[in-house]
Amino acid sequence: MNLAIETENLTKMYDGSVGCKEICLSVSEGQIFGLLGPNGAGKSTLVKTLVGLVRPTSGTARLLGRPLGNVEVRRKIGFLPENFGYHEWLTGRQLLEFHASLYKMDRWSRKSRIPLVLDVVGLTGSEKKKVRTYSKGMRQRIGMACALLPDPDLLFLDEPTSALDPLGRREVREIMQGLKERGKTIFLNSHLLSEVEMVCDQVAFIKGGSIIDQGSPDEMGADGAVVELHVDVVSEGLLDLIRPVARIVSSGSNTIRAAVKSREDIPELARAVVGSGGRLYRLAHEKVSLEEIFINLLKEGD
Amino acid sequence: MFTIFGFTFREAFSRKILLVSIIIAAVFLGLFGAGVHFAVKDIVKSHNQMLASIIYPQLLLFGLYFGGFIVSFLSIISSAGLISSEIESGNIQAVITKPLSRCEIITGKFLGQGVFLASYAVVMFAAISSIIYYKTGMQFPGIWRAGLLFMLQPIVLMSVTMLASVLTSTIASGAMAFMLYSIAVVGGVVEQIGYLINNLYLKNGGIVSSLIMPVDSLYRKIVHIMMPANNPLSAIQQMGPFGASAEPSVWMVVYTLLYVPAFYLLSVYYFARKDI
Numbered sequence: 001m002n003l004a005i006e007t008e009n010l011t012k013m014y015d016g017s018v019g020c021k022e023i024c025l026s027v028s029e030g031q032i033f034g035l036l037g038p039n040g041a042g043k044s045t046l047v048k049t050l051v052g053l054v055r056p057t058s059g060t061a062r063l064l065g066r067p068l069g070n071v072e073v074r075r076k077i078g079f080l081p082e083n084f085g086y087h088e089w090l091t092g093r094q095l096l097e098f099h100a101s102l103y104k105m106d107r108w109s110r111k112s113r114i115p116l117v118l119d120v121v122g123l124t125g126s127e128k129k130k131v132r133t134y135s136k137g138m139r140q141r142i143g144m145a146c147a148l149l150p151d152p153d154l155l156f157l158d159e160p161t162s163a164l165d166p167l168g169r170r171e172v173r174e175i176m177q178g179l180k181e182r183g184k185t186i187f188l189n190s191h192l193l194s195e196v197e198m199v200c201d202q203v204a205f206i207k208g209g210s211i212i213d214q215g216s217p218d219e220m221g222a223d224g225a226v227v228e229l230h231v232d233v234v235s236e237g238l239l240d241l242i243r244p245v246a247r248i249v250s251s252g253s254n255t256i257r258a259a260v261k262s263r264e265d266i267p268e269l270a271r272a273v274v275g276s277g278g279r280l281y282r283l284a285h286e287k288v289s290l291e292e293i294f295i296n297l298l299k300e301g302d
Numbered sequence: 303m304f305t306i307f308g309f310t311f312r313e314a315f316s317r318k319i320l321l322v323s324i325i326i327a328a329v330f331l332g333l334f335g336a337g338v339h340f341a342v343k344d345i346v347k348s349h350n351q352m353l354a355s356i357i358y359p360q361l362l363l364f365g366l367y368f369g370g371f372i373v374s375f376l377s378i379i380s381s382a383g384l385i386s387s388e389i390e391s392g393n394i395q396a397v398i399t400k401p402l403s404r405c406e407i408i409t410g411k412f413l414g415q416g417v418f419l420a421s422y423a424v425v426m427f428a429a430i431s432s433i434i435y436y437k438t439g440m441q442f443p444g445i446w447r448a449g450l451l452f453m454l455q456p457i458v459l460m461s462v463t464m465l466a467s468v469l470t471s472t473i474a475s476g477a478m479a480f481m482l483y484s485i486a487v488v489g490g491v492v493e494q495i496g497y498l499i500n501n502l503y504l505k506n507g508g509i510v511s512s513l514i515m516p517v518d519s520l521y522r523k524i525v526h527i528m529m530p531a532n533n534p535l536s537a538i539q540q541m542g543p544f545g546a547s548a549e550p551s552v553w554m555v556v557y558t559l560l561y562v563p564a565f566y567l568l569s570v571y572y573f574a575r576k577d578i
């Protein structure tokens with residue numbers, strides 16, 4: 001399968017402080033890729049480096065098979081910035097016309113694409129109003145329309161739903177799924193983990209500028225399952241026996257919650273308890289949400 | 303590039319700046335026209351040919367000097383945010399990531415803004431010379447050359463302001479450009495005084511200032527082209543802060559013509575390396 005995005009040790013330093021560090025990612029064509037991380041982790045920095053807003057300090061990357069900085073490949077790349085600002089004195093339609101000519105789209109495709117994207121983002125009827133009069137969510141929608149304009153093969157969305165109402169969020173999800181069905185690749189930055197979980201095929205966690213974990217949400221959920229154990233007494237010795245097998249999430253006087261790496265670790269866990277002479281009353285595992293994985297990963301680093 | 307060119311040009315037209323500058327120009331030209339009208343009326347009444355040949359050129363100088371000032375003012379105001387305000391508002395993010403190089407963005411903006419300012423300067427110049435011509439009947443030998451140099455004035459300021467706009471914020475660019483412009487204006491007056499009292503230091507001060515910002519020496523060149531030193535009164539005509547006691551050499555013009563592309567290239571260079 002072809003790679004839509006491929007980075008190798010991509011690093012961006014801002015005057016000595018880390019933006020993102022030694023990022024190695026590969027995203028196959030036709031995937032929705034989610035990048036997650038706390039504020040200031042380097043998500044936007046990575047996207048900005050990929051779309052050419054900032055120059056990488058070191059490392060290389062390829063988009064749709066072309067090296068970073070290739071201008072022609074940008075005809076097929078859409079980008080919705082995090083802090084979207086648009087020429088306020090234009091009407092929605094004029095703004096799209098401007099972006100269409102920046103994309104070097106011909107007259108015919110402009111004529112067909114502009115009404116189409118207006119419809120997709122739900123702004124039909126507002127295109128004759130000045131962008132200045134748009135609400136925050138409408139601005140994000142027109143930004144989305146600009147990003148969708150060339151029918152991009154690769155779409156970068158930096159928190160595309162931050163200003164949208166629940167309905168708008170759902171619409172964006174549907175837009176993304178629609179694009180994916182047509183073989184397009186999407187790179188999504190988001191804080192909304194439930195959203196990411198619903199649409200993304202692959203996710204990566206970034207913290208302090210470095211990728212700390214990646215995989216598909218399903219795998220990560222199953223593999224990171226949390227097992228709840230009820231025992232007669234929780235001793236430090238017992239916890240020490242469990243630690244090599246699973247990561248302790250919490251422990252009470254007679255319950256332990258521990259996250260295993262894969263399902264095969266669950267019997268090992270039971271063995272550890274019984275082997276230590278403990279009495280095991282109940283063992284149950286719950287599927288963890290991306291949110292829990294996220295929070296655990298963040299805690300782990302500290 | 304043509305998209306950016308057209309867009310910048312259109313932007314200049316659709317923003318308030320144009321309206322404000324048209325109003326300022328109209329007020330200035332109205333006052334100037336009225337002033338010239340009444341001055342000429344009085345002088346004609348007095349039948350004093352000598353007075354006429356001293357005062358008429360002064361009227362022209364006054365018009366060109368302050369007309370140039372307004373054009374320069376507009377140039378600085380409208381160029382200070384050319385790049386920086388787009389960065390500050392985030393507008394540029396979606397533009398840079400389009401299939402065009404950063405060099406094209408700078409070039410398009412430079413040309414769009416340049417054509418806008420040049421048109422404004424030409425209209426201003428034409429209005430001032432027409433007022434003087436119709437009221438006083440003065441003949442201007444090198445009017446085409448003078449017009450071209452008048453047009454160059456805002457372009458010179460724009461090229462510096464644009465570089466500042468690439469490197470710093472809108473406020474800082476505007477302030478810096480005004481400082482440079484003031485250096486040029488003060489330097490020009492200092493040089494005039496230098497010639498008046500024949501002081502070498504003052505003369506050199508003027509030369510240094512016009513190397514830093516050649517817009518004032520352009521003005522002095524225009525004055526010389528429009529009023530060549532071919533009559534006995536020319537030394538008197540060229541006295542005062544608005545005159546040009548010494549004609550700037552052709553090298554000064556060449557220097558200015560190199561000054562503009564140099565700053566353009568610096569803008570291209572720094573913009574290509576800038577993190578947005």
Ligand SMILES: Nc1ncnc2c1ncn2[C@@H]1O[C@H](COP(=O)(O)OP(=O)(O)OP(=O)(O)O)[C@@H](O)[C@H]1O
Pocket residue numbers: 014017018019020037038039040041042043044045046082578
């Ligand atoms: N222009 C800049 N100059 C200096 N440092 C910067 C700049 N932009 C970002 N940084 C730093 O780089 C780091 C990563 O920032 P980035 O904007 O990529 O975070 P983020 O993951 O997108 O955060 P958020 O969730 O808040 O959007 C932060 O520590 C930030 O302080």
Ligand SMILES: [Mg+2]
Pocket residue numbers: 043044045082
């Ligand atoms: Mg961000």
